Amino acid sequence: MTEISSRSMIPIIEPTKTSSMKKLLIALLCAPIWMVAQTNSQNWTKKTTYRDANSGRPVSTVTYYDGLGRPVQQNINKQSGNGKDLITHIEYDKGRQLKEYLPYPATSNDMSYQAGAQSATLSYSQYSGQYPFSEKIVELSPLARILKQGAPGVDWQVNPNANTDHTIKMDYQTNGANEVKNYFALTNWDNTNGVYAIQLQDKGYYSANSLYKTVIKDENWTSGTNNTTEEFTDKNGLVVLKRSYNDGAHDTYYVYDIYGNQTYVLPPLVTNPTAQLDDLCYQYKYDSRNRMVEKKLPGKQWEFIVYDKIDRVVATGPALSPFGSPQTGYLITKYDALDRTLYTGWLQTNSTRATLQGQYNAAATIVSEERTKVGVTETVDNIAISYTNRVLPTSGMKLLTVNYYDDYRYINAITPPSLIEDQTVATSVTGQVTGSWVRVLTTAEETLNEQSYTLYDPKYRPISVCTANHLSGYTRVDSKLDFSGKMLYSQTFHKLLSNSASELNVVDSYIYTEEDRLLLHKHKINDEAEQLLTKNTYDELGQLVSKNVGGSDITGAVGLQKVDYRYNIRGWMTDINNDAPIGSAEFQLGNGDLFGFKINYNQVTEVETARIIYSGSSVNGEVKPLYNGNIAETFWLSFSDNQIRKYGYRYDALNRLRKAYYQKPLSTVPISNSYNEEAKYDKNGNITSLKRNGNLDNPLFPIEIDDLTYTYNGNKLLRVDDATNNPEGFKDNGYGNTYDDYTYDVWGNMTKNLNKGISNIIYNHLNLPTEILFNDGNKITYLYNAEGVKLQKRVITSESNIVTDYQKGFYYVDQTLKFFPHAEGYVNVTEGKFLNYVFNYVDHLGNIRSSWTWDDKVGIVQAITENHFYPFGERHKSYNNQSYVFIPSESGPSYYSAELIEEGTRTPTNFYMYKYNGKELQNEFGLSITAMDFRQYDNTLGRFNSQDLLSESFPDSSPYSFSFSNPVALSDPSGLCPECPDKNNAKNGDTYLSTGGGNYSFNNGNWTRNDGDLNEIVISVNKPETSTRKYGGDGSGSALDISARIADGINQFNPIAGLWDVLSYTFTGKDRFGNKMSTLEASVTAVSIVPALKGVAQITKSGATGVVKTGSRVFEVGSYNKLRGVEVGLDAHHAGQKALMSKFVPGYNPSTAPSILVPKLGHTQGVGVLSRNMSGFSNARQVLARDIFELRRVYPSIPYTSLKELIQMNKTMYPHAFIK
Incomplete structure (x- = not known):
């Protein structure tokens, strides 16, 4: 948004219609009487966004200034929960803003200046006694560097006279002698391979005072070096060392060549760099143009990058075959003159990188493809496309994806209708993706595919997205948008097959508050009666405090369940459905509640037989209050047995979970230990031992079911031995030290798992498993499209072949629809026609804890499944083990109780296996795998089976680790990088831990980095999306180009390029071109996979x-x-x-x-x-x-x-x- 300053006598208004529209700036040179709302005795600016075409429903922000032009108050008109102004007080100390106040609701909505804003903030009832501001102490120098950074809340206030406060503390020093090793990358030109050969040299230690040293202590720091991070930079600003402490130093060294190129990264586990380069270190090589052309990640083979004449990545490899065959090759990308990805493919070749690079260097001056004339096509891989084929390679490539832009004049394009939901359809949409062709990866000879198109309104907003699937069916989503771009409703039309008996039509309708917060969400299927999904209620600060969920009352006045939320002063969620008095340590369900959840951060409780009380520590001092966002305790309570259960957590100084203590407050033995989990780690975060109790919820007889010891080669797991021999939990094959249990391919993917009886796993070019073969001949196969979207799973035995199809959320088994999702759960489909709404209770990580529905026969709300987890994802057994089997009848659905069967086993009426992190549990043949989007996660071991595609973003952590070894506070549903729960409508006090370890806090409408690396600030936009974009910052790329884009970003090693899209996403939910982004895409973009600033200078200006x-x-x-x-x-x-x-x-x-x-x-x-x-x-x-x-x-x-x-x-x- 543009901010325009003016004196009060000449007000200037900026009416911005929508973030995706051009902004209209109107200067009103008129008398002040026209602006009666503002206080004209003050200097001010006003920014207005109009939300309808008639300049109505304005949202205005007035900023008042002092005589020096400094903002002293911000007034957001009518944005409190009750339509009052939200006021933020701003004050200065010697020209510095050392305190940042949380907003408070005014008693009026006239945008007038509030003279007593500071005292009103302090006395606001929701903040009463809680210090609603963050304060910092800066050094007494013109640099004003921060020495302490506090946060809102009593426990986070700054104490200028002592270091016992729970603030982030910073110190600025220089290095000492013998403190930092001096590594250097020696380079020699290798003319044969066209690359600088590299050699790691140890030059001893940096001399004293030759490096800048920044010391950061987090809010949990008490004394010594634990909870401390030190960063050393040289005089060129290059980071040389990041040192964290956990009863000793954990060092990550960054090594550069003479040109300043990052050449090596040495993670903390490295003790002998020369000997451990291949297994543990990151290595990079550059060509004569300073382009990164070769890289080797820990435990993987060398990977190569080839560029065209204008420095675009055109080939990366070697890559596995997309079709699961043993051949390898290169992934190819072809561009247009605007650097947009036109089409991609896979080329089987044994050529070296130098050979391929030489071919591109020697090629003609044509470096880009272009659209063919209308009606003219070229053939690539026997597939007709509307692009030329003149850039290498011109033959032999297996086509994977094609993207079309700007119009609808390409082969097989739709003829756009004139209207979609009474909205004009634009036929010329320059710069927008209009269609795509994506191969379905069956065989190299077959060309099954998915074809998609997107239609836009004249403001370039998507209003229809359709994908024709490989089975001849389709899914189309049409959207109705209002003037400002909010979705009013969407219609989804779906068929699995072209000859399916009928089309499924699902309508989602949305109503918003005057402040544009989602108020009401309704749902309708075909001709069925419309159902309530949610009606939301917000407090004065805009926080969601309750929602009515489910039922036939579509006004939302009454729901089948009411879900209540509470937060602390920092905006961290603390309670779901806790009916105990606010501020009490107690925990109880409200009337009719089926499930409740409670989180303690900076408070812990002592559990007794009759009550729960706050205490300085619990579990004999093992569980202590935490102040840096880590979770100290979680409680849960189910209506089924009304028994409070809890975990108390202990962490190491690197925020990795060490122990989880299971307790049953108010029981005769509160410290139960029945489901304890304990982990130890090496310096890279690989789990070295894991212990679990389980199988019996009896404090008198805690049973140890797992006592696991892990053996590694680098980060690769070789063997796991269980000292308990208990068949529950992890299942050891009993081979002991005789054989390695696990083997890997040269891409770091696990290919054999003897403990699960897996003899071989085959992967595709995206390192996704295509076939899992078991020793007994059983197997599971997966089918993907070329962008890595899972389309099908087959579970094959000698007697059966069960086929599961995944089609845009519609879940089929043997081509019979079983369920499809809605915003609060899913719709269960039985016998192909009986539809029943099921709703999910989820915790702060997205784990599905309880599923419930309305039982027509008995006229009550019924909890049909419950899932309670160990921190690393295994499911508790032996309590709350009632499941309910759906029985359809013409007179209405009903459920009857049945003993809970083996975890993850599907029954004829139970196909919904989405559990941990909200992802699908796959337990066929004892697999016990959670299928994250990009990798498979082993719940029993607490680690992934393949490497993180974004591991270069956090080299101090193992590429196989899960959630930075903190599964209590972080979720990892994508398998790419862990992230906090989605920040819908971020609130003051919210914190976010970025993929680089940066800690951010949200105050006064801004995200502020407190420490750690600058990676990203990710906020999930709190409104329905109209479509899912493809990868690539320009909206044009595919999942194929992720590795190429990472390489491209490393060439520049420049966070600016990645931040273009991320910064835009932070404020608008869209990238810099106005395309909507998901949290995953923003995370991917934030690690610089969007092409850096490159290109040909424009001829015209x-x-x-x-x-x-x-x-x-x-x-x-x-x-x-x-x-x-x-x-x-x-x-x-x-x-x-x-x-x-x-x-x-x-x-x-x-x-x-x-x-x-x-x-x-x-x-x-x-x-x-x-x-x-x-x-x-x-x-x-x-x-x-x-x-x-x-x-x-x-x-x-x-x-x-x-x-x-x-x-x-x-x-x-x-x-x-x-x-x-």
């Missing part, structure tokens, strides 16, 4: 403001004082707003700062001007990322070379601020 004259210096980069006033019609634009850069960049001088010449129109005049928003930034990299994004938005034809030069100038002038 026309932008949104018109054409600039020939010979113009527009988009020239240089210092401000050299560019200012050099050409009429151009402005010298600071790269990053001056006030913000002065705050984040030591020694920043606006006169000499990096700048770029831009047209006045778009900079200080006209429509769509560059944003000067001051909110939401915690460092200079974020500010520059916003500015790059804005430059591209306002001036679409700005050359990539100019942007790249602008970024490089910032990195050169201010290395400490910009070089990671």
Whole structure:
């Protein structure tokens, strides 16, 4: 959003219709009487977003300023739960903003200045006595570096006189002698292979005071070095060492060559770098153009990257065959002149990288493909496509994906209808993805495929998305949007086969509050009666506090269940359905509640036979209050037996879970230990031992079911031995030390598991399993499309072949529909026609704890399944073990109780196996695997079977580890990188742990990085999505190009490029082109897999403001004082707003700062001007990322070379601020 400043006598309003539309800036030079809402004795600016076409339903934000132009109060009009203004007080100490206050609701909604805002904040009932602000202490120097960072809440307040407070503490030092090893990468040019050969050299230690040292202590720190992280950087700003402590140092070294290229990363487990390079270290090689062309990740073979003449990744490999055959080859990508991915494929070849690179270097000057004329096609792999085929390779490639853009004039394209849900359909949508062809990976000869198209309205918003599946059926979703882009309803039309008897039609309808929060969600199937899914209630600060779920009352006044939520001062969720008084340690269900859940962070409880009380510690001092976001305790309570159960947790100083103590408060033996789980780790986070109790919920007889010892080669698990010989939990084959239990291929994928009787696992080019073969001849096969979406599973024995089809959430067994999801659970389908709504209770991690439904026969709500888990995902057994079997009849459905059968076993009426992290448990033949999106997770072992595709983002952790070894606070449903629960409508006090280990907190509408690496801030947008985008920051790529994009990002090692999309996603839920992003996509983007700033300089220099004259210096980069006033019609634009850069960049001088010449129109005049928003930034990299994004938005034809030069100038002038 653009923020415009003005004096109170000349107010300026910016009416922004929607984030995906152009912004209209209107200057109203009128008398103040027209603006009676603001307090005109104050300086202010007003920003207004109109939410309908008639300039109605405005959302206005007024910012008041003091005489020095500093914001002192922000007033968001009518955004509290009751439609009052939300006020945020802002104050300064010697010009520094050391306290940041949480907002409070005013008693009015007239946007007037609130003179007593500070006292009103402190006295607001929801904050009473809780210190509703975060405070920091800075050093007494012009740098004003942070020494302590507090957070809202009594327990997180800053104590300036002692270090016993629970704040983040920072210190700035230099290294000592013999403190940091001095590794160096020696390079020698290898002309044969066209690469710099590398050799690791140990040059002893860095001399004293030659490195900058930053020390960060988290909120749990008490004394010593535990809970401390030290980061050492050299004088070029390159990170040399990250050292964390857990009863000793855990060192991750970063090694560079003479050109500053990252060449080695040595994780904490490394003790002898030379001997352990291949098994434990990350290695990178570069060519003469400084491009990363070879890399070797721990425990994997060397991987190669080939570029075209304009530095685009065109081939990566070696890659396994997409079809499960033993051949290997390269993944190929072909682009258009705009660097958009047009089509991809797999080329079987034994050629070396150097050979392939030489072929591209010697190729003709044509480096891009283009659309063929209408009606003309080219043939690639015997498949007709509407693109040329003139870039290498022109033959032999197996086509995998094709993307179409801009219009609907390609082969087999739909002829767009004129209307979708009474909305005009645009036929020319320049820059948008309009269709795709994706191969279904059966055999190399078959060309089964999925074809999709997307239709847009004139504002380029998707309003219809359709995919024709490989079985001849389809799934189409049509959406009705309002003026501002909110979905009013969607209709899903689905058939598995073209000759299916009938089409399934599902309608989701949405009603919103005046503040645009989701109020009511209704659901309708075919001609069935409409059903309530949820009616939400929010508090004054916009937090969801309750929802009515399920039932036939579509007004939402009454639901089948009411789910209540509570939060602490930091916005962390603390309770689900806790009817005990607020502030009490007690826990109880409300009337009619089926399930409740409670989380303690900075408080722990002592459990007695008659009550629960707060205590300084519990379980004999093992469980202690935690202040950094780790969870100290969880409670759960089910209506089925009304027995409170809990876990108390103990962590090491690296936030890894060490012990989980099972307890039964209010019972005769509160500390039960019946389901304890205990883990130990090596320095990379690989589990070295795991113990579990279980099988009997009896405190007098806790049974140890697992006592596992893990043996490794590097990060690869070789053997697991169970000292208990108990058949429950992990099942040991009994071979002992005679054989290795596990083997791997050269891509790091597990191929054999003797403990589960698996003789071989075959993988495809995405390292997804295509076949699991068991010793007894049974097998499981999987079918995917070329983007890695699972379409089918076959469970094959000598007597049966059960086929499960996965079609956009519709779940079929032997082509009979069994269930499909809705927002609160799923619809159970029995005998192909009986529809029954089932609802899920989920915990903070998305684990499905209880499923329930309405039983027509007995007229009550019935819990039909319960799942309670060990931290690492195994399911508790022997209590709450009642399941209910669905019995359909013409007079209505009913359920009868049955003994819970073997965990994960499907019955003729129970096919819903989604449990841990909300993902499907696959337990056929004792597999006990949770199928995450990109990898398979072994619940019994607490680790994945293959490597994380994004392991380079966190090299201090094993690529096989799960949730950074903290499964209590973090979930990992994608299998790519762990992340906190979705932040729907982020609230003050929310925290987020990024994939790089960065800790973020949300205050006053902004995410602030407290420590750790700058990776991303991910927020899940709280509104229905209309479609799922493909991967790739430009909306064009596929899952195939992820590895290529990672390589591309490492070439630059530049967080700015990745932050374009992530920063846009943070505020809008969309990437920089307006395409909607999922949390996964934002995470992927955040580790720089979007192509870095590259490309050919634009021939023309026309932008949104018109054409600039020939010979113009527009988009020239240089210092401000050299560019200012050099050409009429151009402005010298600071790269990053001056006030913000002065705050984040030591020694920043606006006169000499990096700048770029831009047209006045778009900079200080006209429509769509560059944003000067001051909110939401915690460092200079974020500010520059916003500015790059804005430059591209306002001036679409700005050359990539100019942007790249602008970024490089910032990195050169201010290395400490910009070089990671």
